[in-house]
Amino acid sequence: MAAGSMVGRTLSDRLILVAVIVLGIVMVAPIVWALGLSLKTNAELMVDTSSVLHAPYTLQNYWDLVIGSPVFRWFVNSMIVSLGMTIGVLVLSSLAGYGFARLEFPGRDIIFVLVLFGLAVPEQAVIIPRHQLFSELGLHNTYIGLILPGLSTSFGVFLMTQYFRAIPREVDEAAMLDNATRFQVFWRVLLPMTLPAQATLGIYTFLHAWNDYWWPLISGTNAQMYTVTVGIASTQINFAESAGLGFLMAQAIFAALPILIVYVFFQKYIVRAVSGGAT
Amino acid sequence: MSVAAAHVTDSRETRSGARGDWSSLLYVAPFLLIYIVLVVYPLFSGMWLSLHKADFFGERVFVGLENFTRLLADKVFLGTLWNTFYFIVLTVPALAIIGLGLALALNRTTRAAAVLRGVFFSSSVLSVTIVTLLWRVVFIPDGGFIATVLEMFGKPPVAFLSDEDLALPAIAITTIWWCIGLPMMLFLAALQQVPKELYEAAALDNAGRWKTLWSVTLPSIRRTFALVIIIEIVLQFQLFGQAQLMTLGGPNNASRPIVLFIYEVGFNRWDIGYAAAAAQILFGLILMAALAQYFVARRKGEA
Amino acid sequence: MAELEIINVSKTFGQSKVIDNVSLTVGAKEFVVFLGPSGCGKSTLLRMIAGLETVDEGEIRIGGKRVDALPPGERGVAMVFQHYALYPHMTVRENMSFGLRNVKIAPAEIDRRVAAAAKMLEIEHLLQRKPAQISGGQRQRVAIGRAIVKEPHLFLFDEPLSNLDAALRVRTRLEIAQLHQRVDAAMIFVTHDQIEAMTLAHRIVVMNNQRIEQIGTPMEVYSRPATAFVAGFVGTPCMNFAPVEITGASPFVTLRLPDGSMLETRVDRKALPEGGRFKLGVRAESVRPCATGEGNCSGTVKFVERLGDRTLVYVLLSDGTTIVAEDAGMSRIAIADAVGLRFDSAGVHLFDDVRGYHAAEGA
Numbered sequence: 001m002a003a004g005s006m007v008g009r010t011l012s013d014r015l016i017l018v019a020v021i022v023l024g025i026v027m028v029a030p031i032v033w034a035l036g037l038s039l040k041t042n043a044e045l046m047v048d049t050s051s052v053l054h055a056p057y058t059l060q061n062y063w064d065l066v067i068g069s070p071v072f073r074w075f076v077n078s079m080i081v082s083l084g085m086t087i088g089v090l091v092l093s094s095l096a097g098y099g100f101a102r103l104e105f106p107g108r109d110i111i112f113v114l115v116l117f118g119l120a121v122p123e124q125a126v127i128i129p130r131h132q133l134f135s136e137l138g139l140h141n142t143y144i145g146l147i148l149p150g151l152s153t154s155f156g157v158f159l160m161t162q163y164f165r166a167i168p169r170e171v172d173e174a175a176m177l178d179n180a181t182r183f184q185v186f187w188r189v190l191l192p193m194t195l196p197a198q199a200t201l202g203i204y205t206f207l208h209a210w211n212d213y214w215w216p217l218i219s220g221t222n223a224q225m226y227t228v229t230v231g232i233a234s235t236q237i238n239f240a241e242s243a244g245l246g247f248l249m250a251q252a253i254f255a256a257l258p259i260l261i262v263y264v265f266f267q268k269y270i271v272r273a274v275s276g277g278a279t
Numbered sequence: 280m281s282v283a284a285a286h287v288t289d290s291r292e293t294r295s296g297a298r299g300d301w302s303s304l305l306y307v308a309p310f311l312l313i314y315i316v317l318v319v320y321p322l323f324s325g326m327w328l329s330l331h332k333a334d335f336f337g338e339r340v341f342v343g344l345e346n347f348t349r350l351l352a353d354k355v356f357l358g359t360l361w362n363t364f365y366f367i368v369l370t371v372p373a374l375a376i377i378g379l380g381l382a383l384a385l386n387r388t389t390r391a392a393a394v395l396r397g398v399f400f401s402s403s404v405l406s407v408t409i410v411t412l413l414w415r416v417v418f419i420p421d422g423g424f425i426a427t428v429l430e431m432f433g434k435p436p437v438a439f440l441s442d443e444d445l446a447l448p449a450i451a452i453t454t455i456w457w458c459i460g461l462p463m464m465l466f467l468a469a470l471q472q473v474p475k476e477l478y479e480a481a482a483l484d485n486a487g488r489w490k491t492l493w494s495v496t497l498p499s500i501r502r503t504f505a506l507v508i509i510i511e512i513v514l515q516f517q518l519f520g521q522a523q524l525m526t527l528g529g530p531n532n533a534s535r536p537i538v539l540f541i542y543e544v545g546f547n548r549w550d551i552g553y554a555a556a557a558a559q560i561l562f563g564l565i566l567m568a569a570l571a572q573y574f575v576a577r578r579k580g581e582a
Numbered sequence: 583m584a585e586l587e588i589i590n591v592s593k594t595f596g597q598s599k600v601i602d603n604v605s606l607t608v609g610a611k612e613f614v615v616f617l618g619p620s621g622c623g624k625s626t627l628l629r630m631i632a633g634l635e636t637v638d639e640g641e642i643r644i645g646g647k648r649v650d651a652l653p654p655g656e657r658g659v660a661m662v663f664q665h666y667a668l669y670p671h672m673t674v675r676e677n678m679s680f681g682l683r684n685v686k687i688a689p690a691e692i693d694r695r696v697a698a699a700a701k702m703l704e705i706e707h708l709l710q711r712k713p714a715q716i717s718g719g720q721r722q723r724v725a726i727g728r729a730i731v732k733e734p735h736l737f738l739f740d741e742p743l744s745n746l747d748a749a750l751r752v753r754t755r756l757e758i759a760q761l762h763q764r765v766d767a768a769m770i771f772v773t774h775d776q777i778e779a780m781t782l783a784h785r786i787v788v789m790n791n792q793r794i795e796q797i798g799t800p801m802e803v804y805s806r807p808a809t810a811f812v813a814g815f816v817g818t819p820c821m822n823f824a825p826v827e828i829t830g831a832s833p834f835v836t837l838r839l840p841d842g843s844m845l846e847t848r849v850d851r852k853a854l855p856e857g858g859r860f861k862l863g864v865r866a867e868s869v870r871p872c873a874t875g876e877g878n879c880s881g882t883v884k885f886v887e888r889l890g891d892r893t894l895v896y897v898l899l900s901d902g903t904t905i906v907a908e909d910a911g912m913s914r915i916a917i918a919d920a921v922g923l924r925f926d927s928a929g930v931h932l933f934d935d936v937r938g939y940h941a942a943e944g945a
């Protein structure tokens with residue numbers, strides 16, 4: 001914006017434009033290709049995949065999907081797990097964030113540093129003992145079992161603590177002079193003020209839960225408990241026979257669609273949540 | 280992530296925070312409980328486990344550091360280390376440079392730029408399984424997108440995913456496609472932070488466009504560049520789904536990363552002591568990167 | 583009769599004492615201003631009254647009842663914060679009724695009080711808005727409204743005007759004075775701005791370095807400052823100070839100014855503490871330029887500040903001391919003129935140089 005607006009259209013401007021367009025094509029090509037495949041009968045694809053480039057197209061694969069695929073079941077599972085995890089993270093992080101930011105208790109600052117340390121512990125590093133623990137507790141292949149590990153990440157607590165700390169103390173004090181109890185200060189006054197952070201954290205958590213492949217793959221081994229992400233992966237086993245290529249792609253498109261639609265509408269918030277989550 | 284600054288703002292000890300008492304702990308207790316049970320305990324129990332020969336059914340023999348010495352002699356494991364580093368070299372600089380380029384090109388207020396930003400970020404919201412599905416039909420020799428294009432020019436198809444030299448690069452391309460949104464957005468955010476006066480001053484100094492880019496824009500986002508590199512190293516270190524779904528680590532272990540090794544040793548071979556030991560090595564490596572990130576992020580003021 | 587009594591109160595933060603053995607009584611319906619430089623402990627004292635800081639030593643009584651162990655809400659005080667501290671997610675109406683609802687006041691009564699306060703403050707049309715949708719001055723009114731509806735016997739203001747622009751500050755200052763006329767309550771107002779203090783207060787409490795320097799009416803504080811600090815802090819331009827030597831014996835003393843010129847006084851030698859060193863203090867308005875040789879001393883004009891209704895003349899004495907004198911608005915004095923200075927005897931103060939206390943006045 002700044003540099004570009006000062007100089008008129010030059011050759012380098014055009015080169016940049018071309019480069020961006022080429023990259024843009026690379027971005028959408030796989031999706032368009034998959035979409036094309038999904039609109040073709042398997043018989044036709046067997047003969048020649050370049051038939052994707054011309055009619056006839058058919059919704060047969062999507063119809064097959066609707067009548068005979070467990071993908072709906074997976075959707076329900078994903079929904080339960082993602083919503084459960086999102087709500088859980090919001091509740092736990094808000095409580096803990098308020099606690100760390102505003103209350104005093106023995107060892108508070110040390111505990112907070114220990115919690116921050118959790119940001120540096122990747123899930124993969126604790127997977128073996130965690131898996132054993134869940135086996136002993138009989139939590140594999142349960143919704144609780146799929147949700148719980150997501151609640152242990154420090155990121156939400158860190159974010160909410162920072163956010164609560166940024167609210168001026170004067171606000172708490174005004175509320176205390178207004179006879180609010182400590183819980184009322186939290187619940188009626190401060191918590192509503194953290195709404196933007198709640199949105200960021202909620203979106204971030206939901207997206208992560210929805211797209212998570214690692215833990216559901218390890219814990220939800222029963223096909224009845226597959227999330228969409230794991231379910232789609234499970235169908236890729238028979239990938240080699242391109243007999244099912246069109247159907248597979250229909251499944252991929254079908255699974256991608258809801259999240260892409262949500263993305264189109266909430267792009268601003270999703271971008272903020274994902275970028276905020278990284279730094 | 281200004282962890283250090285956060286402490287300062289809170290030094291005011293007042294009644295409003297309520298005196299130090301145990302009931303205050305109730306607010307943090309639910310999270311702490313889960314954190315201790317699901318992070319702290321597994322972390323230490325994993326370290327302990329890594330000193331044992333153990334299988335899933337509870338057989339445990341203390342073997343000291345034997346798992347680690349075995350790992351360091353294990354060709355497959357060393358191969359996964361190499362693959363992981365190679366993968367990082369393939370992806371991280373590309374992500375940073377393409378991300379920066381896109382950010383510079385799309386840092387305008389036009390509608391087209393906004394749409395393109397949306398397009399480049401869109402792949403980031405997809406799950407790894409969808410991404411790999413999309414890219415496998417690009418790479419497969421039998422009806423894949425590239426094969427079809429080659430065929431139109433009368434060329435034979437290339438089997439990217441079953442070629443030892445091409446498998447990991449193909450995964451890297453898939454990953455760059457999948458992850459490009461984040462570095463672009465981080466750079467865009469950093470570019471927005473560059474004070475407009477700097478550009479105005481540069482214009483008054485008759486700095487040309489490239490000169491401005493070189494001596495105003497890039498120096499202003501140096502810290503972000505370092506941050507992006509480290510964040511991406513941490514992320515790409517954890518490569519798993521793409522390799523597991525596209526190549527299963529093959530051919531001949533050519534695309535097997537550390538995490539896939541841990542997964543297979545732990546959950547296919549059930550050699551959990553050995554897997555735990557490999558996990559400790561992964562943890563140590565990521566910890567170093569995370570510490571680097573912490574220190575870069577802390578030096579916020581210095582750009 | 584006393585609304586508020588502060589008895590030997592002290593407060594320590596970590597190692598540093600911020601309030602040192604302070605005592606003060608505020609009468610019912612009295613308007614008291616805490617005045618002092620930033621960091622002197624004004625807010626801390628106010629917050630201890632409100633219950634937002636604990637009291638380490640001493641007692642605080644409100645309406646005769648000891649309150650220093652009570653939570654803020656139960657002290658019957660209302661406070662207006664420097665940054666307003668409105669609840670951003672609540673409408674103006676909700677902001678004002680929040681405190682009343684918490685103590686279960688009947689909804690009809692809440693509505694009545696909110697309506698009355700909104701009318702008084704002319705914010706009726708804003709009741710449905712959120713704080714982000716109104717201007718800074720309006721937010722200030724809402725913050726005041728939130729205090730009024732509680733119908734407290736004691737209002738506490740912590741630098742409530744410092745976030746407003748100059749014009750609004752003057753207006754709001756007048757409105758707070760009017761508000762005090764209307765409500766049946768005492769007010770304590772914290773500021774570092776002496777004009778606010780002078781215009782609003784019945785009594786000013788001048789604070790410095792964790793202690794009270796002087797308590798008095800605005801005119802007392804201005805015309806008979808208890809300490810050199812008060813004398814220097816109150817009034818613009820700052821009072822002139824100069825070290826002096828006491829000469830001349832009985833019955834009245836004569837002062838030797840630093841440039842050697844002599845100033846005869848009517849101060850009885852016996853009224854001064856023995857053996858002290860002294861400092862002369864005199865405001866610009868009590869020093870008039872005159873022809874050389876006519877006044878008490880003379881010097882060269884270094885600088886002239888024309889304020890319209892008066893002119894400030896900075897005069898350099900032969901020893902390097904600068905004395906600011908006041909002349910008429912139409913003064914013709916120019917830089918580098920040689921002038922004499924005549925001291926108005928009623929406006930001359932002597933301060934004990936060691937402790938800074940007021941020793942005598944009337945030269």
Ligand SMILES: Nc1ncnc2c1ncn2[C@@H]1O[C@H](COP(=O)(O)OP(=O)(O)O)[C@@H](O)[C@H]1O
Nearest residue numbers: 291292595600619620621622623624625626627
């Ligand atoms: N919570 C606190 N912890 C430590 N020192 C404090 C705290 N609050 C105030 N102080 C210190 O106490 C002194 C008085 O502060 P304050 O009452 O806010 O001054 P004022 O309102 O007069 O500007 C200052 O030096 C300040 O730094």
Ligand SMILES: [Mg+2]
Nearest residue numbers: 624625626741
């Ligand atoms: Mg203050």
